[in-house]
Amino acid sequence: MPATIKEVAERAGVNPSTVSRVINEDPKLSIREETRNRILQAIEELQYRPNAVARSLRLKTTGTVGMIIPDITNPFFPEIIKGAESAASERELSLILCNTDENPEKERSYIELLTEKQVDGILLASAYIQDETVDLVTKRKIPYVLVNRTARNAVGASVRVDDVLGAQLAIQHLVALGHRRIAHISGLLYTETGLDRLEGYRRTLNQCQIPFLSEYMVEARFSERDGYLAMERLLALPDPPTGVFAANDLIALGAMSAIRDHGWSVPEDISVVGFNDTWLAEKVHPPLTSVKVPLYDMGYLAVESLARKILGETMPQDKIVLKPELMIRRSTDAATARTRVIREA
Amino acid sequence: MPATIKEVAERAGVNPSTVSRVINEDPKLSIREETRNRILQAIEELQYRPNAVARSLRLKTTGTVGMIIPDITNPFFPEIIKGAESAASERELSLILCNTDENPEKERSYIELLTEKQVDGILLASAYIQDETVDLVTKRKIPYVLVNRTARNAVGASVRVDDVLGAQLAIQHLVALGHRRIAHISGLLYTETGLDRLEGYRRTLNQCQIPFLSEYMVEARFSERDGYLAMERLLALPDPPTGVFAANDLIALGAMSAIRDHGWSVPEDISVVGFNDTWLAEKVHPPLTSVKVPLYDMGYLAVESLARKILGETMPQDKIVLKPELMIRRSTDAATARTRVIREA
DNA sequence: TTGAAAGCGATACCAC
DNA sequence: GTGGTATCGCTTTCAA
Numbered sequence: 001m002p003a004t005i006k007e008v009a010e011r012a013g014v015n016p017s018t019v020s021r022v023i024n025e026d027p028k029l030s031i032r033e034e035t036r037n038r039i040l041q042a043i044e045e046l047q048y049r050p051n052a053v054a055r056s057l058r059l060k061t062t063g064t065v066g067m068i069i070p071d072i073t074n075p076f077f078p079e080i081i082k083g084a085e086s087a088a089s090e091r092e093l094s095l096i097l098c099n100t101d102e103n104p105e106k107e108r109s110y111i112e113l114l115t116e117k118q119v120d121g122i123l124l125a126s127a128y129i130q131d132e133t134v135d136l137v138t139k140r141k142i143p144y145v146l147v148n149r150t151a152r153n154a155v156g157a158s159v160r161v162d163d164v165l166g167a168q169l170a171i172q173h174l175v176a177l178g179h180r181r182i183a184h185i186s187g188l189l190y191t192e193t194g195l196d197r198l199e200g201y202r203r204t205l206n207q208c209q210i211p212f213l214s215e216y217m218v219e220a221r222f223s224e225r226d227g228y229l230a231m232e233r234l235l236a237l238p239d240p241p242t243g244v245f246a247a248n249d250l251i252a253l254g255a256m257s258a259i260r261d262h263g264w265s266v267p268e269d270i271s272v273v274g275f276n277d278t279w280l281a282e283k284v285h286p287p288l289t290s291v292k293v294p295l296y297d298m299g300y301l302a303v304e305s306l307a308r309k310i311l312g313e314t315m316p317q318d319k320i321v322l323k324p325e326l327m328i329r330r331s332t333d334a335a336t337a338r339t340r341v342i343r344e345a
Numbered sequence: 346m347p348a349t350i351k352e353v354a355e356r357a358g359v360n361p362s363t364v365s366r367v368i369n370e371d372p373k374l375s376i377r378e379e380t381r382n383r384i385l386q387a388i389e390e391l392q393y394r395p396n397a398v399a400r401s402l403r404l405k406t407t408g409t410v411g412m413i414i415p416d417i418t419n420p421f422f423p424e425i426i427k428g429a430e431s432a433a434s435e436r437e438l439s440l441i442l443c444n445t446d447e448n449p450e451k452e453r454s455y456i457e458l459l460t461e462k463q464v465d466g467i468l469l470a471s472a473y474i475q476d477e478t479v480d481l482v483t484k485r486k487i488p489y490v491l492v493n494r495t496a497r498n499a500v501g502a503s504v505r506v507d508d509v510l511g512a513q514l515a516i517q518h519l520v521a522l523g524h525r526r527i528a529h530i531s532g533l534l535y536t537e538t539g540l541d542r543l544e545g546y547r548r549t550l551n552q553c554q555i556p557f558l559s560e561y562m563v564e565a566r567f568s569e570r571d572g573y574l575a576m577e578r579l580l581a582l583p584d585p586p587t588g589v590f591a592a593n594d595l596i597a598l599g600a601m602s603a604i605r606d607h608g609w610s611v612p613e614d615i616s617v618v619g620f621n622d623t624w625l626a627e628k629v630h631p632p633l634t635s636v637k638v639p640l641y642d643m644g645y646l647a648v649e650s651l652a653r654k655i656l657g658e659t660m661p662q663d664k665i666v667l668k669p670e671l672m673i674r675r676s677t678d679a680a681t682a683r684t685r686v687i688r689e690a
Numbered sequence: 691t692t693g694a695a696a697g698c699g700a701t702a703c704c705a706c
Numbered sequence: 707g708t709g710g711t712a713t714c715g716c717t718t719t720c721a722a
Contacts, residue, residue, distance in 0.1 A: 002460075002485075004715055015693045020717055030691060047484075052461040053401045054715035057698050062398065064441075064462075072430070073423045075624070082417050085444045089451070094462065096409075097442040099430045106434070115347075116397040117409075117439065139392075140347075253628070279420070283598070285630025349699055360709045365701055375707060399699030402714050693722080698715105705710080 003046035012042040019043075023050060056118065064094045065306060066114040067123040068133075070102045075278040076248070076295070077125065080147065083299025084123060091307050093120070104130050115140045121306045123147055143309040147302045150192050150319075157309060159302045159320040163193050166291040166324035167200025170245045170273040173289070173326055175208045178335035179243035179271060183216040185230040185255060187247035194219075197247050197275065216241055220251055227254025235262050242270055242335050249274040249281050252288055256331070267333035277327050287329035294322050348391035357387040364388075368395060401463065409439045410651060411459040412468040413478075415447045420623040421593070421640070422470065425492060428644025429468060436652050438465070449475050460485045466651045468492055488654040492647045495537050495664070502654060504647045504665040508538050511636040511669035512545025515590045515618040518634070518671055520553045523680035524588035524616060528561040530575040530600060532592035539564075542592050542620065561586055565596055572599025580607050587615055587680050594619040594626050597633055601676070612678035622672050632674035639667050 005023075009016040014035060021029040022039050042048070056062045067084060069077050081097070088095045096119065098110040111133060114122060122137055125147040134151045137144050146158035174182050184201040187194030198217070205212050218233055220226035227246060234240055235258065246252035252274030256266050266272050266286055274281055277292035301320055350368075354361040359380060366374040367384050387393070401407045412429055414422050426442070433440045441464065443455040456478060459467060467482055470492035479496045482489050491503035519527050529546040532539030543562070550557050563578055565571035572591060576599065579585055591597035597619030601611050611617050611631055619626055622637035646665055 005717095006715075016715085017694080017717075018692060021692095024717085026718095032691070035691080049457065049461050051402075051463060051715050053398055053407065053463050054698090055717080056398045057396075057402050057700090057715080058717050060698075067442075072427050073624070075420075078418045078423055081442070082444060085417070085442060089444075089455075092458075094441045094458065096439045097412075097426070097430060099427060099434075110434075112394065113437075113439065116394050118396060118398050279418070280625075280628060283625060284628050350701095351699075361699090362701070362703095362710080363708060366708095369701085371702095377707070380707080396699050399714090400701080402699080402716095403701050405714075691722105694720090696719090697717090701713085703710105703712090706708090 002051075003048045005048070005050065008039065008042045008046055008048050011046065012038040014039060060118075061120055062118050063092060064096060064117065064119045065121045065123060065303070066096045066098055066110070066117075066119045067125065068098045068100060068107060068110060069125045070100050072097070072099050074250075075280055076276055079278075079295035080125060080299035080302075083296035083301075084147075084303045085299075086296075087300040087303035087307075091303070093303070093307070104133075107133055108136065111136050111140070115142065120310045121145070123302050123306060124149075125302075143306060145302045145306045145309065147298060148193065157305045157318045157320075159298050159305060159322070160192075161293045161298070161322045161324050163196030163324075164200040164203065166275060166293070167197045167245065168204045169324065169326040170275070170289075170291055171201055171204035171208070173328065173332065174243040174245065174271060174273065175204075175210070177243070177271065177332060179241075180210055180335070181216070181239065181241045182210065182243040182245060183218070183234050183241035185227060185234075185244060185246045185251050186217060186219050187222050187251070189219055194247060201245060220247070222248050222250055224250045224254040224257075227251030228258045229254075231255035231258035232262070235259070235264075240270075243273075243332070244270060245273045247275055249276050249278045249288060249290055252290070252331075253280065253284060256284070256288075266331050271332040271335070273332060281327065282329065286331050289329045289332040290327050292325045292327045294324075297322060347396075348393045350393070350395065353384065353387045353391055353393050356391065357383040359384060405463075406465055407463050408437060409441060409462065409464045410466045410468060410648070411441045411443055411455070411462075411464045412470065413443045413445060413452065413455060414470045415445050417442070417444050419595075420625055421621055424623075424640035425470060425644035425647075428641035428646075429492075429648045430644075431641075432645040432648035432652075436648070438648070438652070449478075452478055453481065456481050456485070460487065465655045466490070468647050468651060469494075470647075488651060490647045490651040490654065492643060493538065502650045502663045502665075504643050504650060504667070505537075506638045506643070506667045506669050508541030508669075509545035509548065511620060511638070512542045512590065513549045514669065514671040515620070515634075515636055516546055516549035516553070518673065518677065519588040519590065519616060519618065520549075520555070522588070522616065522677060524586075525555055525680070526561070526584065526586045527555065527588040527590060528563070528579050528586035530572055530579075530589060530591045530596050531562060531564050532567050532596070534564055539592060546590060565592070567593050567595055569595045569599040569602075572596030573603045574599075576600035576603035577607070580604070580609075585615075588618075588677070589615060590618045592620055594621050594623045594633060594635055597635070597676075598625065598629060601629070601633075611676050616677040616680070618677060626672065627674065631676050634674045634677040635672050637670045637672045639669075642667060 005016045009019045100107040121143040144156050186198045218230040220230040274288045274290035277290040281288040281290040350361045354364045445452040466488040489501050531543045563575040565575040619633045619635035622635040626633040626635040
């Protein structure tokens with residue numbers, strides 16, 4: 001049984017309140033050096049550690065925030081979490097990790113749990129999160145920050161990347177390499193990121209005076225398997241694309257497998273660009289050209305923003321939008337004469 | 346400001362203690378249906394949620410456990426965390442994530458923080474963790490479970506994989522393919538896993554009547570870079586190995602890069618086996634043969650074990666040892682005549 | 691310069 | 707069947 005402040009006080013021959021003031025370095029406390037030393041000594045001798053639960057009850061703040069993510073094994077998230085954890089640790093906040101497995105029911109019950117635990121705030125990560133969740137958090141009056149998404153009903157802060165710009169970088173790169181038949185395997189179009197990347201794709205084609213063909217655009221979930229299936233549909237077209245912009249690295253990976261399995265190669269026959277530049281991108285073969293998203297920063301800034309919200313500071317930058325960057329690797333190459341011949345064969 | 350139990354009691358015209366009993370379904374409570382309904386209605390109307398902080402203070406248990414890991418971006422951990430989170434969520438426990446960046450100081454301060462927060466238990470993951478940390482946790486009398494490691498001074502429970510067996514599977518596979526010159530890039534030898542994998546390597550060579558050559562054994566940290574450097578040393582030997590058993594996938598990855606950069610190929614010239622079978626293994630090129638460790642189970646069982654410890658149940662299985670399994674992929678191949686010729690050239 | 695006491699929100703023992 | 711009340715460990719206002 002660990003020592004309490006009362007025991008420390010007794011041993012030092014003072015009142016608990018005095019011990020409290022010493023521990024918390026109360027500025028408006030003037031105390032005799034000798035008394036303070038007796039207290040510090042008692043703390044040391046009893047190996048006293050304040051009970052944060054009691055403290056929280058009194059202070060109505062827990063120094064804890066919840067982080068809700070759909071799936072930690074998705075390579076997209078660990079970097080974000082690391083950034084968040086890092087910022088949290090700097091501010092002496094604890095992070096409760098909530099993995100929802102993309103299950104709305106689990107998500108709802110986590111919100112309830114976090115409410116009961118009196119967390120100071122919540123990070124809502126990922127596009128899969130339902131708008132109802134945002135409503136629930138709002139109703140519970142818990143400060144929150146959206147990570148990598150926005151929501152129609154969100155009045156809160158958010159940190160995300162400029163998806164339109166990211167898509168633009170990808171398409172411009174492919175166009176610069178001489179590609180004209182450029183397909184897009186989009187993410188789910190009820191997600192903000194999915195929509196924005198599609199928007200960037202269309203807009204850039206337009207700027208480059210390349211017509212948008214609806215058969216070059218296939219919707220998929222953000223998974224390898226769906227990327228594979230989507231690519232198969234593109235390969236089955238009478239006039240398949242020579243360049244593919246995938247809405248994320250997993251989709252790109254699946255697409256590359258499909259291309260290989262159908263006897264073609266990347267980038268000789270088809271160039272592929274991914275999104276997020278997860279760790280995977282540089283490990284796969286061939287290394288994947290991908291739009292790099294500052295994931296660590298996203299997590300870090302989200303916690304910073306949340307911390308400010310918790311402290312009630314007014315937000316100069318309520319919605320933070322980060323800039324993506326294109327990482328060019330070997331999965332993209334010039335559209336050669338050969339590429340065209342093969343395609344037209 | 347959320348409603349308290351007192352407000353619920355007032356609205357229902359009863360005493361707070363009665364509300365408490367209803368909420369907690371106190372078995373030895375007999376109550377009129379009508380009174381219960383009044384209470385339930387008041388709860389509903391006020392959107393009452395019990396305050397877990399107050400509850401914890403009274404009950405001296407928080408329903409929270411800490412999980413200490415060195416680096417969440419290491420692909421080894423997310424699966425473990427997912428398993429742990431899953432078991433925790435089933436038991437209505439919350440998981441506080443503590444990423445130490447392999448910094449002993451941060452590790453220590455996290456233990457203090459978790460102590461103050463009165464967590465019910467701690468999961469200590471990874472071999473990098475210092476023995477002093479275990480001492481500290483022991484001193485604070487917090488139940489703990491070691492994940493993927495043991496410690497000299499650990500009296501606690503642990504969940505790990507049979508590293509000796511894993512190494513054995515790897516070496517037997519290489520031997521069966523005809524390899525005789527088999528090197529081992531070991532992990533750090535002050536870690537349990539590093540030592541055990543080395544032990545399995547030596548023992549199996551012995552069983553196969555292959556002499557152990559000290560120049561075929563290079564120590565490395567569990568990183569890609571160190572794998573690369575270690576492999577370079579092996580390649581510089583007058584008689585380089587034809588098979589390499591790396592202590593984990595990252596090391597194997599580095600080794601493969603080194604082999605390629607020096608103009609040789611995997612598996613034609615040199616076969617490579619990794620350990621852990623992280624997601625990476627099947628994504629790299631060529632896909633890596635690796636010893637599969639049931640990471641999800643490790644996390645899951647660790648929490649189960651911890652939960653039992655918290656409940657004070659006696660442990661039938663204090664030290665859980667899981668069985669590894671060899672995943673054979675394209676990074677290993679038969680030692681051909683050609684392999685030998687090239688090596689001897 | 692320090693002490694006394696109220697109170698945060700819930701639970702549980704003891705009454706009646 | 708239900709109410710009263712002490713208590714968990716800490717903070718903070720008010721007194722002295």
